[in-house]
Amino acid sequence: MDEHYEMLDVSGRIRTLLVAGDLAGASTTLTELGRRLGPHAVREERGVFAALREQGDFAAEVLDLEADHRAFDEILAGLDPTAPEFEQRVRTFLADLSLHIDRENLGVFPVTVVTLDDDGWETVARAHADDPADTPVTR
Template sequence: MCEHCGCRGVPPIAELMDEHYALLEDAHAIRRALATGDRAGAMELVRRLAGHLEVHTRREEIGIFAAMREQGDFVDEVDLLEGEHRDLDGAIEDVDPASPEFDDRLRELLRDLSEHIDRENLGIFPVSVVSLGGRGWDLVEEARTALPTFMTGAPDTGPGAPR
């Protein structure tokens, strides 16, 4: 993930990016469970990931995505990203630990999640930093207040975090 665009200097965007780091950590934990053949553990971690994604994607959709859409900026990209949110939700719902394709489908889902996060971190987030006006940032803050991060109380582990 890039750090050169200034996104991390904008608290609402930095918080969403920190959530992305946490989601990628969730994905890594799932991969570790798969590597040891622990399907039950992987499913428990998938449920955790699903809960985190539910909060995170809702925050994006009622905040930054709504602000971009209201402003008329990059609406096609916002639509694509929201569609990917639905696709990820559907893929998670379809995960079946009894299926012989369980490991492969889960790995594919985690690859899709990683690509989606890159598209947001390297695309819509930097665009929002330079294009959103005051009303847009008000919407982002309203969403941030209405739906707090799933990381409340968790330390920031992303690049540049205090060590």
């Protein structure tokens, strides 16, 4: 969840840049957000989401969250800072990302702490070992 808070902080910086009319700065900071979001999504999908699927838990929610990850990649790849709709598309993307993070932080993740068995936590640990984040896996 720490990575989520970091991404929300970056999102806040992007919003500030948009308010200031600094579209180039917003675009650069979006690139930074994308560099964080991509590896984070991979760790989630190979870790927590895979562990939940292995246990047969929350399959529909996991599929929806994974679909969001793919949509976020497509949106980021398609953003053009010179397009007239750039600012609105970025604002919509940031709102969608925030909602996605809430669904994970307030829904799937708290339940995961209670429901994952030892095999599930091993799956999570392997995902982080294969593509480590700055923070260790904790239960």
